[in-house]
Amino acid sequence: MTSDVNVADVERWASALGGAALAAYGIKQLKDRSPAGAAFAAAGTALIMRGATGHCPMYDAVGINTADERDDTREHLAGARGVNVEEVVTINRPASDLYRCWRDFEMLPRFMEYVDSVRQLDHRRSHWIVKGPAGRRVEWTAEIINEIADELIGWRTLDGADVVSAGSVRFVPAPGARGTQVRVRLQYDPPGGKIGSAIAWIFGAEPSQTIREGLRRFKQLMEAGEMPTTSGQPRGGAR
Amino acid sequence: MKALVWHGTNDVRVERVPDPEILNGRDAIVKITSTAICGSDLHLLDGVIPTMKEGDILGHEFMGEVVEVGRHNTALKVGDRVVVPFTIACGHCFFCQKQLWSLCDNSNPNAWMVEKRYGFSCAGLFGYSHMMGGYAGGQAEYARVPFADVGPIKIPDGISDEQVLFLSDIFPTGYMAAENCAITPADTIAVWGCGPVGQFAIKSAYLLGAERVIAIDGVPARLRMAAEQGGADVINFEHEDVFDRLKEMTGGMGPDACIDAVGLEAHGATLDAYYDQIKAATFRATDRPNALRQAIHCCRKGGIVSIPGVYGGFLDKIPFGAAFGKGLTFKMGQTHMMRYMKPLLDLVQAGAIDPSFVITHRVPLDRAAEAYKTFRDDKDHCIKVVLKPQGGATVH
Secondary structure, eight states, X not given: OOOOOOSOHHHHXXXXXXXXXXXXXXXXXXXXXXXXXXXXXXXXXXXXXXXHHOOXXXXXXXXXXSSOOOSHHHHHSOTTXXXXXXXXXXXSSOHHHHHHHHHOGGGGGGTOTTEEEEEEOSSSEEEEEEEOGGGOEEEEEEEEEEEETTTEEEEEEOTTOXXXXXXXXXXXXXXXXXXXXXXXXXXXXXXXXXXXXXXXXXXXXXXXXXXXXXXXXXXXXXXXXSOOOOTTOOOOOOO | OEEEEEEETTEEEEEEOOOOOOOSTTOEXXXXXXXXXXXXXXXXXXXXXXXXXXXXXXXXXEEEEEEEEOTXXXXXXXXXXXXXXXXXXXXXXXXXXXXXXXXXXXXXXXXXXXXXXXXXXXXXXXXXXXXXXXXXXXXXXXXXXXXXXXXXXXXXXXXXXXXXXXXXXXXXXXHHHHHTTOOOTTOEEEEEOOSHHXXXXXXXXXXXXXXXXXXXXXXXXXXXXHHHTTOOEEEETTTSOHHHHXXXXXXXXXXXXXXXXXXXXXXXXXXXXXXXXXXXXXXXXXXXXXXXXXXXXXXXXTOEEEEOSOOOSOOOSOOHHHHXXXXXXXXXXXXXXXXXXXXXXXXXXXXXXXXXXXXXXXXXXXXXXXXXXXHHHOTTTOSOEEEETTSOOOOO
16 A cells, blocks of 8 residues: 555544644643643644644554555455454465466365365356355355456455455565465355354364465475375274 | 284284375385384373374384385385485475474474464474374384485495484484584583483484583493493483582583483483472373483583473473573474485495494384383383384394
């Protein structure tokens, strides 16, 4: 985001009004020859500026941004309703390789164990089928709403989805020669009824764990060329 | 095939299990000609390592002949004679590329289990609990080796199994323990525990230029081996005060570096050792670190404590004040095997060391269960057991 607005709207109004009151009080104190009056007036003026410009130098210094709430996921799943998951992993490969592999959606089930299949409908739209309990299937069609080659893929579900969700994956070069930080954001609105229990079954009590395992497998595939397994190895009998 | 299977605490059995198969492109299947029981396997027998399951195949020190390779494995071919390292590494992640092989990011299928306990996961290991990957081990006739294009080292003909088998774990482990001591001429190194890793730590400390090695144990046969084979001065903690002896032997300074080759199931003759036994027996502590405590206490100011002994959980009453006050450095962790296998094979080939000196027992695989108990209970005579899955072992 290139704008230097880093204060949310409600907070800006509060700053402006509070600042005005503080400045007025300070000016009155100054008139009464109180030395603290100047400080109150200065602080009040700063708050008015913060409210008017939406920029807080203090927030800037510590890296806080309360205005940046309008990214792709939250735009489409307003408020605190959905389940929010954010996971990150560093993969020892260039961003372009990782982007290219991820963008091939039909290959995603290789490392996202819970996804049964993905079918690419056209360049932007894809149809997803996820395995639920007892052979139940959960389906949706997703469209890409934001895409920057080698950097970002953002998507959301279209009308008629079993689960309303939105998400993004960002590929950010890691410091030095450490490869790429892959950041996944996913938000979904858990539905009620049978589909809801299927979703709960897939993601369990900790949806972030499911996403983390998917990212781990993606990393294994991209770094090691295969995912380690013990499934199918011999073991002794339990008696 | 036949394999040694864990059924529970104090219950291991040799039984028939299915043969292993290639599961991934970089795998290989090895027909095992020699395999050993490690001191750390006794922690499994004693049931102190979490996440074991009935049916698990044990063993992480093995070698043999490649009989099958996966389609993406271009490093090995059928017929190659190899020693397999106990740690499994992908070769491509940040950690492998930094030569921190035992910290590989990609070789543990159950990484999440370790993350819950340790924050981040370490590499997968053969036959050493599900938390460490759940891989079937090598106390068997055959084993599947994942990422077999990275770990196994080829062994030329004309050198016996027994001379190279311990490149799979204990020789590199003892060597890294000594290397971690940053030895300079005139250094005195004290080694707690004269089991096989301790024996190799002693030899390695001398190979790396130590002036003197002092070995500490309570078992006469082990101390004898440390003195006769390793050339160490010895302290029997059953009869002597370790701190007083070390101080006296080092002219009042203390050892420059202390190696704890004992780990989480230490036995000791001091008050804190009994305290640990009671706490662990009543499930109020997981590890019994009295060798580590003593190593910290005895180490000279500004010295190094090197820890090849295995720890798994939470340690009680560690004298951290002493460690801080004396400005100690700690070095530890599973061995970064692939750093050491080739250089140490070269040392063996050059005749600088013959690792077979630690072997006291040679047993057919069929008698492995019995050998575990011999190793644990008959400590006076048993230091290292080698199993012969393809027959040919003479019973000791």
